[in-house]
Amino acid sequence: MSEKQVVKYRVTGNVAVISIDNPPVNALGPGVREGIIDALAQGNADSAVEAFVLIGEGRNFMAGADIRQFGGVRPVSTRTSAAAIDASAKPVVAAICGYALGGGLEHALACHYRISTPEAKVGLPEVLLGIVPGGGGTQRLTHLVGPEAALDIITTGRHVGAYEAQRIGIIDEIVDEPDFLAASVRFAARVAIVKPLPRAHLLSEKIEQAGDQALAFDDARKFHTRKSRHQKAPMHAIALIEAAVKGSFEEGLALEQTLFAELENSEEAKALRYAFFAEREAAKIPGASNVPKPEPVSSAAVIGAGTMGSGIAMAFADVGTPVKLLDVTHEALDKGMKRIRDNYAVSVKRGSISQSEMDARLAKIQGVVDYADISDCDAVIEAVFERVDLKQAIFRKLDDVMKPGALLLSNSSAIDIDIMAQATKRPADVAGAHFFAPANVMKLCEVVRGTQTAPATIARTMKMARDLGKIGAVAGSCDGFVANRSRTSLMTEMMLMLEEGAMPEQVDRILVAFGYPMGFFAVNDMSGLDVSYEGRQRRAAADPSYRKLHVPDRLVEMGRKGQKTGAGWYRYKDGDRTPHPDDLVKEVIASVAREFGIAQRTFSDEEILHRLLFASVNEACRILDEGRAYRASDIDVMWLYGFGFPRHRGGLMYWADTIGAAPIHRQVTEWHERYGKRWEPSPLLARVAESGTRLRDAGPQS
Numbered sequence: 001m002s003e004k005q006v007v008k009y010r011v012t013g014n015v016a017v018i019s020i021d022n023p024p025v026n027a028l029g030p031g032v033r034e035g036i037i038d039a040l041a042q043g044n045a046d047s048a049v050e051a052f053v054l055i056g057e058g059r060n061f062m063a064g065a066d067i068r069q070f071g072g073v074r075p076v077s078t079r080t081s082a083a084a085i086d087a088s089a090k091p092v093v094a095a096i097c098g099y100a101l102g103g104g105l106e107h108a109l110a111c112h113y114r115i116s117t118p119e120a121k122v123g124l125p126e127v128l129l130g131i132v133p134g135g136g137g138t139q140r141l142t143h144l145v146g147p148e149a150a151l152d153i154i155t156t157g158r159h160v161g162a163y164e165a166q167r168i169g170i171i172d173e174i175v176d177e178p179d180f181l182a183a184s185v186r187f188a189a190r191v192a193i194v195k196p197l198p199r200a201h202l203l204s205e206k207i208e209q210a211g212d213q214a215l216a217f218d219d220a221r222k223f224h225t226r227k228s229r230h231q232k233a234p235m236h237a238i239a240l241i242e243a244a245v246k247g248s249f250e251e252g253l254a255l256e257q258t259l260f261a262e263l264e265n266s267e268e269a270k271a272l273r274y275a276f277f278a279e280r281e282a283a284k285i286p287g288a289s290n291v292p293k294p295e296p297v298s299s300a301a302v303i304g305a306g307t308m309g310s311g312i313a314m315a316f317a318d319v320g321t322p323v324k325l326l327d328v329t330h331e332a333l334d335k336g337m338k339r340i341r342d343n344y345a346v347s348v349k350r351g352s353i354s355q356s357e358m359d360a361r362l363a364k365i366q367g368v369v370d371y372a373d374i375s376d377c378d379a380v381i382e383a384v385f386e387r388v389d390l391k392q393a394i395f396r397k398l399d400d401v402m403k404p405g406a407l408l409l410s411n412s413s414a415i416d417i418d419i420m421a422q423a424t425k426r427p428a429d430v431a432g433a434h435f436f437a438p439a440n441v442m443k444l445c446e447v448v449r450g451t452q453t454a455p456a457t458i459a460r461t462m463k464m465a466r467d468l469g470k471i472g473a474v475a476g477s478c479d480g481f482v483a484n485r486s487r488t489s490l491m492t493e494m495m496l497m498l499e500e501g502a503m504p505e506q507v508d509r510i511l512v513a514f515g516y517p518m519g520f521f522a523v524n525d526m527s528g529l530d531v532s533y534e535g536r537q538r539r540a541a542a543d544p545s546y547r548k549l550h551v552p553d554r555l556v557e558m559g560r561k562g563q564k565t566g567a568g569w570y571r572y573k574d575g576d577r578t579p580h581p582d583d584l585v586k587e588v589i590a591s592v593a594r595e596f597g598i599a600q601r602t603f604s605d606e607e608i609l610h611r612l613l614f615a616s617v618n619e620a621c622r623i624l625d626e627g628r629a630y631r632a633s634d635i636d637v638m639w640l641y642g643f644g645f646p647r648h649r650g651g652l653m654y655w656a657d658t659i660g661a662a663p664i665h666r667q668v669t670e671w672h673e674r675y676g677k678r679w680e681p682s683p684l685l686a687r688v689a690e691s692g693t694r695l696r697d698a699g700p701q702s
Contacts, residue, residue, distance in 0.1 A: 023057075033076040061120070070129070131269050144170060144203060148213070314340055318440060375401045418450045493615045506603070635652060668685065
């Protein structure tokens, strides 16, 4: 029995109950595995005990290993404690409520029976952390559900609901009773006499039914070569599932242990663990400890039925929150509602949602044209064009009609939140809720605090983001906030390198090789070159020294706005979305270079990559120094979820540490001398370079 009592043991009738009490999620921290082993030994030695129930106290069964233990020494491994469960002479029933993930599910798979509540979720998400299951999960799961289902669950790391888990063979029975423990004890008493015990690794029916799976394994490898070509874990997972099909259980366990050990301390796994913790750190709001627990947003309104507004409305409907979509004309509103219906119809066609789910989500969205119709909503999000006068007029109207305490939020991607707040008599209720396109898909919601935004407003907006399934991160208000401001430097250098001789296809090739799913020029064609054009015009009008980006401006002025016009940085043939390099773009680039006397040259791949990313690292340091971001890791979260930065690289600042602040500072200093003001080194970058500390740990200067 664990000295810390993280594992408790008691006997009810002829059933011994082993309960895990390691809040908040019953992670497999110190003492848990040892406590399970000791409890099993005690029960197996007690002639009055005929069966066991393994259960988690509180809301979860076991939510997996304590990730902070990865890379370190564990006195007892999950493989050992799972083996003790499997070897028990008396049946062990896993009683799963809440989450059974990673090592938690591996313990459940080692049990002889598994029952759950209807709300339970199971999964082996290790690949998302750059590793594979290491406690026998790849072998036992494959025997229970067959190779096809195991490939799906393990290589995606997704959570599986109770009813699906029962259908494929993970769960034996779903128990929908108020007293789940009592029902679990009755189930254990009922199976106590069943012999032989159904040990997962001895069950081969699903594997035999699957037959020759060589093609399935080949297809899985091809898929992950395309999708996860920079990550080893999915390929190792496929190899382990194949081993479960073709070899003995002992051989599979040995290979699992070897591959787990290979991955655990890999650079990929370290970066993914960092990203995991950075995401959770972003949810913490400094100075908000005295803020009451925020109320949920139970009803919402969105102003503007364009692409962004429609996507935000879908995000609310997708989680079952009623939302009103407002536009000033019935024509604009009808277009927005049609866009929403068409998007859902595509999801139905792909099989990602059912027709009934589509109908239920559409029923949550109500189109309106009168501001009075949204007055009772808990939150309203303005999502119109990036025009200051238009946004100010809308916030004046919202100030007049919205109920006291309603969140007044702007989806602006760049305009200072204080400008909108000053148009109201309640600036404390005004904040930014900057979604990224497409808003119903992209995970980031940048929550922007103005100078008068109340901490309670930030806390409630962050909760709203979480409830929408988004990752929230707080930014201070300034032009571009944190996410776009830090990325603008990269985009500027990307455009200026064109004038110096780089080509869009070369830049995109380098970015894809780095780990991005698409190059930035191809992405720009998807979103539309005109989207950033307006912002550049606004900045040029406000700052006479602003360095104009002549190449993209001229392409927009030529009508080349991307895929929607059939041409942008690339050409697109007959509705095909495959980008084709275009000689006309090369001519525009050469023309601009001649006009401004810019010498063209060739670039190495490393110079292009470093010039792009170092520009943003330097600007991110400036943002931190100004106190616009709480933590460097928050910037990493924004890049991971807002811009698709390769997750196996950890994030912009984490990646920068793999180069080192000192080498980056030397290069930035050199480019400052060559290119001028825009490359002026950030004071924070200089301090970190001199101190030898890490950029990922940097924060505002005290």
